[in-house]
Amino acid sequence: MRAAGIVLVVVVSVALQTTLNRFIVRENFAVDLVMVAVVYVALTAGPVAGMMAGTIGGLIQDSLSSGIIGIGGLAKTIVGFLAGVLGTQFIVANSLPRFVVFLAATVVHATVFMGLYVVLDLRHFGAPYAQVGGQALGNAFVGVIAFQIVELLPGAVERRRAQRGRLRR
Amino acid sequence: MAVGAIRQRSGYLFLGVILGHILLISSQVNSRAGVPVLEFVTFGIFSEVQRVIASGFGGVRDVWGGYIGLRHLKTENDSLKRQLADAQIAVQQQRALADRARGLQQLLELRDRSNLKTTAAQIIGDAPTPDFRTITIDKGTLHGLKTDMAVLAPAGVVGRVIKPTARSAIVQLLIDRNAAAGVIIERSRAQGVAMGAGDGRLRLEYMSEAFDVAVGDEVVTSGIDNIYPKGFAVGKIDSIEKSGAAYRRISIKPAVDFSALEEVLIVLTPTPLREVSPGGPE
Numbered sequence: 001m002r003a004a005g006i007v008l009v010v011v012v013s014v015a016l017q018t019t020l021n022r023f024i025v026r027e028n029f030a031v032d033l034v035m036v037a038v039v040y041v042a043l044t045a046g047p048v049a050g051m052m053a054g055t056i057g058g059l060i061q062d063s064l065s066s067g068i069i070g071i072g073g074l075a076k077t078i079v080g081f082l083a084g085v086l087g088t089q090f091i092v093a094n095s096l097p098r099f100v101v102f103l104a105a106t107v108v109h110a111t112v113f114m115g116l117y118v119v120l121d122l123r124h125f126g127a128p129y130a131q132v133g134g135q136a137l138g139n140a141f142v143g144v145i146a147f148q149i150v151e152l153l154p155g156a157v158e159r160r161r162a163q164r165g166r167l168r169r
Numbered sequence: 170m171a172v173g174a175i176r177q178r179s180g181y182l183f184l185g186v187i188l189g190h191i192l193l194i195s196s197q198v199n200s201r202a203g204v205p206v207l208e209f210v211t212f213g214i215f216s217e218v219q220r221v222i223a224s225g226f227g228g229v230r231d232v233w234g235g236y237i238g239l240r241h242l243k244t245e246n247d248s249l250k251r252q253l254a255d256a257q258i259a260v261q262q263q264r265a266l267a268d269r270a271r272g273l274q275q276l277l278e279l280r281d282r283s284n285l286k287t288t289a290a291q292i293i294g295d296a297p298t299p300d301f302r303t304i305t306i307d308k309g310t311l312h313g314l315k316t317d318m319a320v321l322a323p324a325g326v327v328g329r330v331i332k333p334t335a336r337s338a339i340v341q342l343l344i345d346r347n348a349a350a351g352v353i354i355e356r357s358r359a360q361g362v363a364m365g366a367g368d369g370r371l372r373l374e375y376m377s378e379a380f381d382v383a384v385g386d387e388v389v390t391s392g393i394d395n396i397y398p399k400g401f402a403v404g405k406i407d408s409i410e411k412s413g414a415a416y417r418r419i420s421i422k423p424a425v426d427f428s429a430l431e432e433v434l435i436v437l438t439p440t441p442l443r444e445v446s447p448g449g450p451e
Contacts, residue, residue: 011218014297018219018305019226021295022428027368030299048179055186063212064297064305066331066341070193072298077190081183113300116194123347131368135299 006041006049010057013037018064024138028130031138032106034061038080039105039143040150043092047084054080068122075112079105095144102140107132216337219294219305257323258434265389265400285398287321287434288312293337302345302365304328306433309336317396319436325402325424326350326390327433342427343403344369351393352403357381360391363403363421371404373419384409388421398436 017024017033024031034057042050058073065072083105092098110132117123262285290312294305308314310333320327320340328348332339341348346367353360359380363371376382386406392399402424410418 014215015218015222018294018297019222021297021299022430025296025299027370032299034298046179048182051179051183051186055190060215061297064215064294064303064339065301066303066339066345066347067301068194068197070190070197072300074187074190074194077183077186081179120194125346125367128367 003052006045006053007056009037009041010034010053010060014057014060014064017061028134029138030131030135031142032109032135033142034058035076035079035106035109035139036102036143036146038076039083039102039139040146042080042083043087043098043101045084046088047081050080050084050087051077052080054078067117068120071113071116074116075109078112079109082108095148098147099140099144102143103136106136106139110135212332212339213334213337216294216305216334220307220337223291223293223307254323254432258321261323261325261401265398285436286438287436288314289432289434290338291432292430302342302348302367302427303331304340304342304430304433306338306340306435307336308435309334309338311335313437314338314435319397319401321401321434321436322425322430322432324426325404326397327425327427327430329396330435340433343425344371344423344427349394350397350403351391352388353391354380354382354406355387355389356383357386360393361419363388366420369423369427370407371421371423373406373416373421376416376419378415382406382409382416382419398438 013033013036020033024033038050038053038057041053054076055073058076059069061076062069062072083101086092086101090097092101110128114123114125114128118125288308290306290308292304293307296303306320314330314333316330316333318330320329326343328340328342328345330338331341342365343350343363344365344367346365348365350363351360352363352373357380359376359382361373361376364374366372373382373388384406388403388406390397390399390401390403404421404423406419407422408418408420409416
Protein backbone atom coordinates (compact mmCIF):
# COMPACT_ATOMS: atom_id res chain seq x y z
CA MET A 1 0.00 0.00 0.00
CA ARG A 2 1.38 3.37 -1.03
CA ALA A 3 1.54 6.40 1.23
CA ALA A 4 -1.32 8.10 -0.66
CA GLY A 5 -3.48 5.02 -0.13
CA ILE A 6 -2.75 5.02 3.61
CA VAL A 7 -3.62 8.72 3.88
CA LEU A 8 -6.83 8.16 1.92
CA VAL A 9 -7.94 5.24 4.13
CA VAL A 10 -7.25 7.25 7.29
CA VAL A 11 -8.93 10.46 6.08
CA VAL A 12 -12.03 8.54 4.96
CA SER A 13 -12.18 6.82 8.36
CA VAL A 14 -11.91 10.18 10.18
CA ALA A 15 -14.63 11.66 7.97
CA LEU A 16 -16.88 8.66 8.67
CA GLN A 17 -16.16 8.84 12.40
CA THR A 18 -17.02 12.54 12.64
CA THR A 19 -20.19 11.97 10.63
CA LEU A 20 -21.41 8.78 12.30
CA ASN A 21 -20.09 9.29 15.83
CA ARG A 22 -23.52 9.89 17.37
CA PHE A 23 -24.78 6.58 15.98
CA ILE A 24 -21.79 4.42 16.89
CA VAL A 25 -21.03 5.78 20.35
CA ARG A 26 -23.42 4.74 23.10
CA GLU A 27 -23.09 4.49 26.88
CA ASN A 28 -20.80 1.46 27.06
CA PHE A 29 -20.43 0.70 23.40
CA ALA A 30 -18.37 2.59 20.87
CA VAL A 31 -16.54 2.09 17.60
CA ASP A 32 -13.38 3.98 16.74
CA LEU A 33 -13.31 3.72 12.95
CA VAL A 34 -9.86 5.34 12.78
CA MET A 35 -8.51 2.59 15.03
CA VAL A 36 -10.13 -0.02 12.79
CA ALA A 37 -8.51 1.62 9.75
CA VAL A 38 -5.09 1.75 11.45
CA VAL A 39 -5.18 -1.93 12.42
CA TYR A 40 -6.49 -2.87 8.97
CA VAL A 41 -3.62 -1.02 7.28
CA ALA A 42 -1.12 -2.54 9.74
CA LEU A 43 -2.31 -6.11 9.14
CA THR A 44 -2.43 -5.76 5.37
CA ALA A 45 0.65 -3.60 4.74
CA GLY A 46 3.01 -4.12 7.67
CA PRO A 47 4.38 -2.22 10.67
CA VAL A 48 5.67 0.90 8.88
CA ALA A 49 2.39 1.44 7.06
CA GLY A 50 0.51 0.78 10.32
CA MET A 51 2.72 3.25 12.13
CA MET A 52 2.15 5.88 9.43
CA ALA A 53 -1.59 5.32 9.50
CA GLY A 54 -1.58 5.54 13.29
CA THR A 55 0.44 8.75 13.31
CA ILE A 56 -1.71 10.48 10.69
CA GLY A 57 -5.04 9.25 12.09
CA GLY A 58 -4.14 9.95 15.69
CA LEU A 59 -2.86 13.46 14.97
CA ILE A 60 -5.97 14.35 12.96
CA GLN A 61 -8.18 13.05 15.78
CA ASP A 62 -6.16 15.00 18.34
CA SER A 63 -6.40 18.22 16.39
CA LEU A 64 -10.14 17.84 15.95
CA SER A 65 -10.83 17.02 19.57
CA SER A 66 -10.26 19.06 22.69
CA GLY A 67 -7.24 17.04 23.83
CA ILE A 68 -3.47 17.41 23.62
CA ILE A 69 -2.13 16.98 20.10
CA GLY A 70 0.14 13.94 20.08
CA ILE A 71 -1.37 11.73 22.77
CA GLY A 72 -3.83 10.03 20.44
CA GLY A 73 -1.15 10.08 17.74
CA LEU A 74 1.36 8.35 20.01
CA ALA A 75 -1.19 5.73 21.12
CA LYS A 76 -2.24 4.95 17.56
CA THR A 77 1.37 4.93 16.30
CA ILE A 78 2.25 2.28 18.86
CA VAL A 79 -0.88 0.28 18.05
CA GLY A 80 -0.26 0.51 14.30
CA PHE A 81 3.35 -0.60 14.65
CA LEU A 82 2.61 -3.47 17.04
CA ALA A 83 -0.35 -4.70 14.97
CA GLY A 84 1.89 -4.62 11.89
CA VAL A 85 4.60 -6.60 13.68
CA LEU A 86 1.97 -9.14 14.80
CA GLY A 87 0.72 -9.37 11.24
CA THR A 88 4.20 -10.21 9.95
CA GLN A 89 5.07 -12.67 12.75
CA PHE A 90 1.83 -14.64 12.98
CA ILE A 91 -0.83 -15.86 10.57
CA VAL A 92 -3.80 -13.55 10.97
CA ALA A 93 -5.72 -14.52 7.85
CA ASN A 94 -8.80 -15.84 9.66
CA SER A 95 -11.55 -13.97 11.46
CA LEU A 96 -10.73 -15.19 14.97
CA PRO A 97 -7.07 -14.09 15.06
CA ARG A 98 -8.09 -10.78 13.51
CA PHE A 99 -10.80 -10.36 16.13
CA VAL A 100 -8.19 -10.92 18.85
CA VAL A 101 -5.78 -8.42 17.23
CA PHE A 102 -8.51 -5.74 17.10
CA LEU A 103 -9.44 -6.46 20.74
CA ALA A 104 -5.81 -6.28 21.89
CA ALA A 105 -5.14 -3.15 19.82
CA THR A 106 -8.04 -1.32 21.44
CA VAL A 107 -6.90 -2.30 24.92
CA VAL A 108 -3.30 -1.20 24.20
CA HIS A 109 -4.58 2.07 22.74
CA ALA A 110 -6.81 2.74 25.75
CA THR A 111 -3.97 1.95 28.15
CA VAL A 112 -1.51 4.32 26.45
CA PHE A 113 -4.08 7.05 25.72
CA MET A 114 -5.77 7.11 29.12
CA GLY A 115 -2.51 6.37 30.95
CA LEU A 116 -0.80 9.42 29.44
CA TYR A 117 -3.73 11.68 30.24
CA VAL A 118 -3.84 10.43 33.82
CA VAL A 119 -0.04 10.64 34.29
CA LEU A 120 -0.04 14.21 32.97
CA ASP A 121 -3.04 14.97 35.19
CA LEU A 122 -5.01 16.34 32.25
CA ARG A 123 -8.05 14.11 32.32
CA HIS A 124 -9.50 11.46 34.59
CA PHE A 125 -11.33 8.40 33.46
CA GLY A 126 -12.53 6.76 36.68
CA ALA A 127 -12.84 3.01 36.12
CA PRO A 128 -13.44 2.79 32.37
CA TYR A 129 -13.31 -1.03 32.11
CA ALA A 130 -16.83 -1.39 30.73
CA GLN A 131 -16.28 1.37 28.19
CA VAL A 132 -12.93 0.00 27.03
CA GLY A 133 -14.43 -3.49 26.85
CA GLY A 134 -17.38 -2.20 24.84
CA GLN A 135 -15.13 -0.28 22.50
CA ALA A 136 -12.82 -3.28 22.06
CA LEU A 137 -15.75 -5.51 21.11
CA GLY A 138 -17.20 -2.82 18.81
CA ASN A 139 -13.88 -2.27 17.04
CA ALA A 140 -13.28 -6.01 16.73
CA PHE A 141 -16.70 -6.69 15.20
CA VAL A 142 -16.47 -3.80 12.76
CA GLY A 143 -12.86 -4.67 11.90
CA VAL A 144 -13.59 -8.30 11.14
CA ILE A 145 -16.64 -7.35 9.07
CA ALA A 146 -14.56 -4.74 7.18
CA PHE A 147 -11.97 -7.42 6.35
CA GLN A 148 -14.71 -9.78 5.14
CA ILE A 149 -16.27 -7.11 2.94
CA VAL A 150 -12.96 -6.06 1.40
CA GLU A 151 -12.02 -9.69 0.71
CA LEU A 152 -15.40 -10.82 -0.57
CA LEU A 153 -16.22 -7.78 -2.68
CA PRO A 154 -13.91 -8.48 -5.69
CA GLY A 155 -15.14 -12.12 -5.87
CA ALA A 156 -18.78 -11.05 -5.71
CA VAL A 157 -18.27 -8.50 -8.50
CA GLU A 158 -16.54 -11.14 -10.65
CA ARG A 159 -19.35 -13.64 -10.09
CA ARG A 160 -21.93 -11.02 -11.00
CA ARG A 161 -20.07 -10.15 -14.22
CA ALA A 162 -19.77 -13.80 -15.16
CA GLN A 163 -23.49 -14.33 -14.50
CA ARG A 164 -24.38 -11.36 -16.75
CA GLY A 165 -22.10 -12.69 -19.48
CA ARG A 166 -23.82 -16.08 -19.39
CA LEU A 167 -27.29 -14.49 -19.58
CA ARG A 168 -26.29 -12.44 -22.67
CA ARG A 169 -25.13 -15.56 -24.45
CA MET B 170 6.91 6.85 -1.97
CA ALA B 171 6.64 3.07 -1.54
CA VAL B 172 6.33 1.91 2.03
CA GLY B 173 8.47 -1.14 1.34
CA ALA B 174 11.50 1.05 0.66
CA ILE B 175 11.72 2.23 4.26
CA ARG B 176 10.67 -1.01 5.93
CA GLN B 177 14.28 -2.03 6.74
CA ARG B 178 14.66 0.91 9.04
CA SER B 179 11.26 0.50 10.64
CA GLY B 180 12.63 0.17 14.17
CA TYR B 181 14.52 3.47 14.01
CA LEU B 182 11.63 5.10 12.24
CA PHE B 183 9.26 3.91 14.98
CA LEU B 184 11.51 5.33 17.69
CA GLY B 185 11.83 8.60 15.79
CA VAL B 186 8.08 8.95 15.40
CA ILE B 187 7.51 8.14 19.08
CA LEU B 188 10.13 10.74 20.05
CA GLY B 189 8.44 13.28 17.79
CA HIS B 190 5.13 12.63 19.51
CA ILE B 191 6.65 12.99 22.95
CA LEU B 192 8.22 16.32 21.95
CA LEU B 193 4.92 17.42 20.50
CA ILE B 194 3.05 16.54 23.69
CA SER B 195 5.72 18.16 25.88
CA SER B 196 5.48 21.40 23.94
CA GLN B 197 1.80 21.66 24.79
CA VAL B 198 1.38 20.45 28.31
CA ASN B 199 2.66 23.58 30.02
CA SER B 200 1.37 26.00 27.42
CA ARG B 201 -1.50 28.20 28.52
CA ALA B 202 -1.62 30.31 25.36
CA GLY B 203 -4.59 30.10 22.96
CA VAL B 204 -5.00 27.57 20.20
CA PRO B 205 -1.72 26.19 18.81
CA VAL B 206 -1.03 27.00 15.16
CA LEU B 207 -0.89 23.34 14.07
CA GLU B 208 -4.24 22.70 15.74
CA PHE B 209 -5.74 25.84 14.26
CA VAL B 210 -4.64 25.04 10.70
CA THR B 211 -5.49 21.32 10.82
CA PHE B 212 -8.85 21.94 12.40
CA GLY B 213 -9.54 24.84 10.02
CA ILE B 214 -8.86 22.63 6.99
CA PHE B 215 -10.71 19.60 8.27
CA SER B 216 -13.70 21.58 9.46
CA GLU B 217 -14.13 22.67 5.83
CA VAL B 218 -14.11 19.00 4.84
CA GLN B 219 -16.71 18.36 7.54
CA ARG B 220 -18.74 21.30 6.25
CA VAL B 221 -18.71 19.87 2.71
CA ILE B 222 -19.65 16.40 3.96
CA ALA B 223 -22.39 17.81 6.18
CA SER B 224 -23.77 19.93 3.36
CA GLY B 225 -23.59 16.91 1.02
CA PHE B 226 -25.50 14.74 3.49
CA GLY B 227 -27.87 17.63 4.15
CA GLY B 228 -28.44 18.10 0.42
CA VAL B 229 -29.27 14.44 -0.12
CA ARG B 230 -31.53 14.43 2.94
CA ASP B 231 -33.25 17.61 1.79
CA VAL B 232 -33.85 16.23 -1.69
CA TRP B 233 -35.26 13.03 -0.25
CA GLY B 234 -37.34 14.68 2.45
CA GLY B 235 -38.33 17.83 0.56
CA TYR B 236 -39.07 16.61 -2.96
CA ILE B 237 -39.56 12.85 -2.94
CA GLY B 238 -41.21 12.76 0.46
CA LEU B 239 -43.98 14.89 1.84
CA ARG B 240 -42.62 18.27 0.89
CA HIS B 241 -45.24 20.53 2.33
CA LEU B 242 -45.60 18.56 5.53
CA LYS B 243 -41.86 18.73 6.08
CA THR B 244 -41.78 22.49 5.59
CA GLU B 245 -44.66 22.92 8.00
CA ASN B 246 -43.05 20.51 10.44
CA ASP B 247 -39.76 22.42 10.30
CA SER B 248 -41.58 25.67 10.96
CA LEU B 249 -43.49 24.16 13.89
CA LYS B 250 -40.28 22.68 15.28
CA ARG B 251 -38.65 26.09 15.10
CA GLN B 252 -41.61 27.66 16.86
CA LEU B 253 -41.53 24.94 19.54
CA ALA B 254 -37.80 25.46 20.03
CA ASP B 255 -38.37 29.20 20.45
CA ALA B 256 -41.21 28.54 22.88
CA GLN B 257 -39.08 26.14 24.91
CA ILE B 258 -36.27 28.66 25.10
CA ALA B 259 -38.80 31.28 26.16
CA VAL B 260 -40.17 28.96 28.87
CA GLN B 261 -36.69 28.38 30.21
CA GLN B 262 -35.98 32.07 30.20
CA GLN B 263 -39.25 32.69 32.03
CA ARG B 264 -38.38 30.07 34.62
CA ALA B 265 -34.98 31.64 35.08
CA LEU B 266 -36.63 35.03 35.44
CA ALA B 267 -38.93 33.66 38.11
CA ASP B 268 -35.94 32.34 40.06
CA ARG B 269 -34.27 35.66 39.93
CA ALA B 270 -37.31 37.45 41.27
CA ARG B 271 -36.64 35.84 44.66
CA GLY B 272 -34.28 38.54 45.84
CA LEU B 273 -33.37 42.10 45.17
CA GLN B 274 -29.89 41.12 44.04
CA GLN B 275 -31.37 38.73 41.54
CA LEU B 276 -33.70 41.43 40.27
CA LEU B 277 -30.66 43.30 39.01
CA GLU B 278 -29.51 40.26 37.09
CA LEU B 279 -32.96 39.98 35.55
CA ARG B 280 -32.11 42.78 33.18
CA ASP B 281 -29.10 40.91 31.86
CA ARG B 282 -31.08 37.72 31.46
CA SER B 283 -33.80 39.38 29.44
CA ASN B 284 -31.10 40.68 27.12
CA LEU B 285 -29.57 37.30 26.27
CA LYS B 286 -28.31 37.56 22.73
CA THR B 287 -27.88 34.28 20.87
CA THR B 288 -26.91 33.07 17.44
CA ALA B 289 -27.98 29.77 15.88
CA ALA B 290 -25.43 27.33 14.52
CA GLN B 291 -25.65 24.06 12.67
CA ILE B 292 -23.72 20.98 13.72
CA ILE B 293 -21.33 19.97 10.93
CA GLY B 294 -19.35 17.27 12.68
CA ASP B 295 -19.18 14.99 15.67
CA ALA B 296 -16.27 14.01 17.88
CA PRO B 297 -13.39 12.36 15.99
CA THR B 298 -12.87 9.81 18.77
CA PRO B 299 -15.19 8.10 21.26
CA ASP B 300 -12.98 9.33 24.14
CA PHE B 301 -14.08 12.94 23.69
CA ARG B 302 -17.61 14.29 23.59
CA THR B 303 -17.45 17.26 21.26
CA ILE B 304 -19.28 18.62 18.23
CA THR B 305 -18.18 20.96 15.46
CA ILE B 306 -20.49 23.85 14.57
CA ASP B 307 -20.58 26.07 11.48
CA LYS B 308 -20.03 29.39 13.27
CA GLY B 309 -16.71 30.84 14.40
CA THR B 310 -14.92 34.00 15.37
CA LEU B 311 -16.26 35.76 12.26
CA HIS B 312 -19.74 35.38 13.79
CA GLY B 313 -18.66 36.69 17.17
CA LEU B 314 -17.89 33.39 18.88
CA LYS B 315 -15.28 33.27 21.61
CA THR B 316 -13.86 30.62 23.88
CA ASP B 317 -16.09 29.70 26.85
CA MET B 318 -19.32 30.94 25.36
CA ALA B 319 -22.30 28.86 26.48
CA VAL B 320 -24.07 26.67 23.94
CA LEU B 321 -27.75 25.89 24.47
CA ALA B 322 -30.53 23.87 22.90
CA PRO B 323 -34.26 24.27 23.42
CA ALA B 324 -34.17 21.43 25.97
CA GLY B 325 -31.29 22.87 28.00
CA VAL B 326 -27.53 23.30 28.25
CA VAL B 327 -25.38 21.68 25.55
CA GLY B 328 -21.85 22.78 26.45
CA ARG B 329 -19.32 25.52 25.79
CA VAL B 330 -17.17 26.74 22.92
CA ILE B 331 -13.61 25.55 23.43
CA LYS B 332 -11.86 26.02 20.10
CA PRO B 333 -13.20 28.71 17.77
CA THR B 334 -11.68 29.24 14.34
CA ALA B 335 -12.80 31.75 11.72
CA ARG B 336 -15.78 29.85 10.32
CA SER B 337 -16.28 26.94 12.70
CA ALA B 338 -15.80 25.99 16.32
CA ILE B 339 -15.49 22.95 18.55
CA VAL B 340 -18.02 22.71 21.35
CA GLN B 341 -17.27 20.60 24.39
CA LEU B 342 -20.48 18.84 25.39
CA LEU B 343 -21.51 18.89 29.02
CA ILE B 344 -21.24 15.08 29.10
CA ASP B 345 -17.50 15.15 28.27
CA ARG B 346 -15.31 13.91 31.11
CA ASN B 347 -13.57 17.26 31.38
CA ALA B 348 -16.74 19.36 31.31
CA ALA B 349 -18.37 20.86 34.38
CA ALA B 350 -21.02 23.42 35.22
CA GLY B 351 -22.16 25.08 38.43
CA VAL B 352 -25.68 23.85 39.13
CA ILE B 353 -28.49 24.24 41.59
CA ILE B 354 -31.26 21.82 42.56
CA GLU B 355 -34.41 23.69 41.65
CA ARG B 356 -36.50 22.35 44.55
CA SER B 357 -34.08 22.59 47.47
CA ARG B 358 -31.80 25.35 46.10
CA ALA B 359 -28.78 23.17 46.96
CA GLN B 360 -25.69 24.04 44.93
CA GLY B 361 -23.20 21.66 43.39
CA VAL B 362 -21.16 20.98 40.28
CA ALA B 363 -22.40 18.82 37.41
CA MET B 364 -19.55 16.94 35.71
CA GLY B 365 -19.49 14.73 32.66
CA ALA B 366 -19.33 11.06 33.55
CA GLY B 367 -18.08 9.95 30.14
CA ASP B 368 -20.96 7.52 29.63
CA GLY B 369 -23.52 10.02 28.37
CA ARG B 370 -24.60 11.05 31.85
CA LEU B 371 -23.58 13.65 34.41
CA ARG B 372 -22.63 13.25 38.03
CA LEU B 373 -23.37 15.80 40.71
CA GLU B 374 -20.32 16.58 42.84
CA TYR B 375 -19.55 18.77 45.86
CA MET B 376 -23.04 18.29 47.25
CA SER B 377 -23.26 18.73 50.98
CA GLU B 378 -25.05 15.97 52.86
CA ALA B 379 -26.98 18.69 54.71
CA PHE B 380 -29.05 19.33 51.59
CA ASP B 381 -31.98 17.30 50.47
CA VAL B 382 -31.65 15.70 47.04
CA ALA B 383 -34.22 13.32 45.62
CA VAL B 384 -34.62 11.30 42.43
CA GLY B 385 -36.56 13.34 39.90
CA ASP B 386 -35.29 16.73 41.10
CA GLU B 387 -34.70 19.22 38.30
CA VAL B 388 -31.11 20.51 38.04
CA VAL B 389 -30.49 23.94 36.50
CA THR B 390 -27.41 26.09 35.99
CA SER B 391 -26.44 28.30 38.91
CA GLY B 392 -24.46 30.83 36.84
CA ILE B 393 -21.59 30.64 39.33
CA ASP B 394 -19.15 29.19 36.81
CA ASN B 395 -19.03 32.40 34.78
CA ILE B 396 -19.90 30.49 31.59
CA TYR B 397 -23.50 29.29 31.64
CA PRO B 398 -26.31 31.78 32.27
CA LYS B 399 -28.37 31.05 35.36
CA GLY B 400 -31.55 28.98 35.32
CA PHE B 401 -31.11 26.79 32.24
CA ALA B 402 -32.02 23.11 32.44
CA VAL B 403 -29.14 20.68 32.91
CA GLY B 404 -31.09 17.51 33.66
CA LYS B 405 -32.94 15.45 36.24
CA ILE B 406 -31.53 13.42 39.13
CA ASP B 407 -32.02 9.80 38.16
CA SER B 408 -30.12 7.88 40.81
CA ILE B 409 -28.58 8.50 44.22
CA GLU B 410 -26.09 6.26 46.00
CA LYS B 411 -25.44 6.98 49.64
CA SER B 412 -22.87 5.72 52.08
CA GLY B 413 -24.23 6.55 55.50
CA ALA B 414 -25.46 10.13 55.48
CA ALA B 415 -23.07 11.26 52.77
CA TYR B 416 -23.84 11.17 49.07
CA ARG B 417 -21.53 8.76 47.30
CA ARG B 418 -22.73 9.22 43.75
CA ILE B 419 -25.55 11.32 42.35
CA SER B 420 -26.31 10.73 38.69
CA ILE B 421 -28.07 13.22 36.42
CA LYS B 422 -29.84 12.33 33.21
CA PRO B 423 -29.10 15.24 30.80
CA ALA B 424 -32.05 17.33 29.64
CA VAL B 425 -30.61 17.42 26.12
CA ASP B 426 -30.59 14.38 23.85
CA PHE B 427 -27.08 14.85 22.51
CA SER B 428 -27.51 12.16 19.84
CA ALA B 429 -30.37 14.06 18.20
CA LEU B 430 -28.88 17.55 18.14
CA GLU B 431 -28.92 19.31 14.78
CA GLU B 432 -28.87 22.99 15.68
CA VAL B 433 -27.71 24.86 18.77
CA LEU B 434 -27.77 28.40 20.10
CA ILE B 435 -24.63 30.17 21.25
CA VAL B 436 -25.03 32.80 23.95
CA LEU B 437 -23.13 35.84 22.74
CA THR B 438 -23.99 38.00 25.72
CA PRO B 439 -21.35 37.69 28.43
CA THR B 440 -22.67 36.62 31.81
CA PRO B 441 -22.59 39.43 34.41
CA LEU B 442 -19.70 37.84 36.31
CA ARG B 443 -17.54 37.99 33.18
CA GLU B 444 -18.04 41.70 32.87
CA VAL B 445 -16.80 42.39 36.39
CA SER B 446 -13.84 40.05 36.37
CA PRO B 447 -10.99 41.54 34.32
CA GLY B 448 -8.42 38.98 33.27
CA GLY B 449 -10.94 36.18 33.65
CA PRO B 450 -11.13 33.21 31.37
CA GLU B 451 -12.46 35.30 28.52
